[in-house]
Amino acid sequence: EFLCDQKYSDEEDLPEKLAAFKEKYMEFDLNNEGEIDLMSLKRMMEKLGVPKTHLEMKKMISEVTGGVSDTISYRDFVNMMLGKRSAVLKLVMMFEGKANESSPKPVGPPPERDIASLP
Numbered sequence: 001e002f003l004c005d006q007k008y009s010d011e012e013d014l015p016e017k018l019a020a021f022k023e024k025y026m027e028f029d030l031n032n033e034g035e036i037d038l039m040s041l042k043r044m045m046e047k048l049g050v051p052k053t054h055l056e057m058k059k060m061i062s063e064v065t066g067g068v069s070d071t072i073s074y075r076d077f078v079n080m081m082l083g084k085r086s087a088v089l090k091l092v093m094m095f096e097g098k099a100n101e102s103s104p105k106p107v108g109p110p111p112e113r114d115i116a117s118l119p
Contacts (some may be wrong), residue, residue: 018078025077037072 002007022043035098036044038057045052050059066071072080 017082021078021081022074035073036077037071041072052074 025036028040030040030043031037038054038061040053041057041061042054045057061072063071065076069076
């Protein structure tokens with residue numbers, strides 16, 4: 001559907017993006033009903049490290065769905081991710097993607113430092 005849409009014809013790497021969006025959507029569709037509800041969104045935000053209040057999440061869902069639904073459908077999700085509007089949820093998802101691409105954090109105890117090495 002999105003691959004044939006003229007609106008997205010200039011989108012780079014569209015098949016790869018759609019595959020990534022599908023994987024991410026399925027990860028957060030906790031009830032396997034094909035929609036992200038308020039509780040799924042709450043868990044998603046907590047997992048991403050940006051917990052939101054009930055009111056903030058309702059506002060996010062309303063922004064993504066245009067106020068017509070209490071759940072985010074896959075179509076709404078893809079439209080949000082590909083769209084020009086900067087939904088809060090889109091920004092959070094993009095941030096998580098960039099964070100996952102960055103270099104891994106060092107493990108173990110930090111190196112020993114003395115007073116002379118401090119800035």
